[in-house]
Amino acid sequence: MGSVWTAIFVVLAAISVSHAQLSPTFYNQTCPNVTNIVSGVITSAAQSDPRIGASLIRLHFHDCFVQGCDASLLLNNSATIVSEQTALGNNNSIRGLDVVNNIKSAVESSCPNTVSCADILAIAAQVSVVLAGGQSWTVQLGRRDSLTANLSLANSNLPSPFFTLDQLKQNFSNQSLDTTDLVALSGAHTFGRAQCRFFDNRLYNFSGGNPDPNLNTTYLATLRQLCPQSEVGRNTNLTNLDLTTPDIFDKNYYSNLQLKNGLLNSDQVLFSTAGADTIAIVNNFSANQTAFFEAFAASMIKMGNISPLTGSQGEIRTQCNMVNGASSGLMGVASAESQDGLVSSM
Structure with a gap:
């Protein structure tokens, strides 16, 4: 009976973890300086690109509206993935992917294999608002990164600037x-x-x-x-x-x-x-x-809670533009002549 109860406990624990709630203290022990790291990279980028804050907020928005806040937008095309970056609302209009890549590199140097790309997008959005004079908020953390992207869902889910x-x-x-x-x-x-x-x-x-x-x-x-x-x-x-x-x-x-x-x-x-x-x-x-x-x-905060992967779901990507174990490559950088903000383009 002992082994049976042990097995049941392991299953219940796995279920509990996979449905865990996001928490603002998620990285307090494992990567306590993550927000400062993100802020440092964005502050540096903003010196030459005052648009970067709006661009980073838009990345978080366009990520969350397609299969939840899971960093699927950041994935490049590969043998197994059709990138969301070519969707009608993203193609030649998203930007800031290079800055996300720089943030991820800085975070990995300090806290390897710990902070998800999905959480980096959420923190970057909050930091961008604060740097532009807006109000701070408590960012909920603990998201994990998807193993897939969904181009068709991006085409159907992202709002258009022409919408009524x-x-x-x-x-x-x-x-x-x-x-x-x-x-x-x-x-x-x-x-x-x-x-x-x-x-x-x-x-x-x-x-x-x-x-x-x-x-x-x-x-x-x-x-x-x-x-x-x-x-x-x-x-x-x-x-x-x-x-x-x-x-x-x-x-x-x-x-x-x-x-x-x-x-x-x-x-x-x-x-x-x-x-x-x-x-x-x-x-x-x-x-x-x-x-x-x-x-x-x-x-x-409400948007950031759209269908996050938690617990043992997904993974913590070491590079935001590819799933772990994929061939190395550079994160695609969208055209600098792009739209910023929350509402998508067609």
């Missing part, structure tokens, strides 16, 4: 995120950049050959100079997602929406959709930056 409000709501609801989460997480567009091809339809032929009526006419004229009609759908010129404080994490994103100065359609619909319940949330965040910061932190 109803489409955005459904997209977030599919991830168990509610309307407040949608509005709060969209606030990541308080910094970062976007290419003309993701919004130039609003400038010329939005409806019946006319520009989007929910676009400020002064802003329209400025954007038309950057994005000429002859290049609609192809122009990769960049402009700030927040035309007022483009590199600072603040509430101005919502104030811009009130003035019809939202850059992407998926931004402006939060305020300009008649009768929408998102309007009151935008107004609240515009008037109260603390309310926005607190809601953003809560929603980031």
Whole structure:
């Protein structure tokens, strides 16, 4: 009987570990300096690339929306893996993969085989917000890295900058995120950049050959100079997602929406959709930056809890761009002419 009870205990323990909850103290004993390591690499990268914070948040978002927060987005193509980096919402628009690679190398030097790439993305998102002037939050840790990627799921799950409000709501609801989460997480567009091809339809032929009526006419004229009609759908010129404080994490994103100065359609619909319940949330965040910061932190924690691998699931990758035991290679770096922020591109 002793051996039987031992076997049962081992099975129950394995089940318990595999369904373990994330914890902010997960690395307290095994890698207590991990957040400082991540912060150091990002601080250094930001000196030459002020966009990197928005790019790293976007990586975390695009990872979590596809089979959970498991670093599947970071996997390159291989003999057994079709990378998510070529999905419609990622191809030629994600960036910062080289910085993630640098973070992983620094963490491995200090704490070998300990910190997952999925957790690195979660920490990097929080650090990026703090460095840009936003509020900190307690990052839940203990995720493990997937052994697979899912290109078809990335194509279906990542939201588009052309989405209507109803489409955005459904997209977030599919991830168990509610309307407040949608509005709060969209606030990541308080910094970062976007290419003309993701919004130039609003400038010329939005409806019946006319520009989007929910676009400020002064802003329209400025954007038309950057994005000429002859290049609609192809122009990769960049402009700030927040035309007022483009590199600072603040509430101005919502104030811009009130003035019809939202850059992407998926931004402006939060305020300009008649009768929408998102309007009151935008107004609240515009008037109260603390309310926005607190809601953003809560929603980031909630998003970071989407289907994590824990316990004995997955693995701790030694290189973020490949599963352990795969052939060596460099992490693919997306085009520098890319969109930042949370809402994806098509």
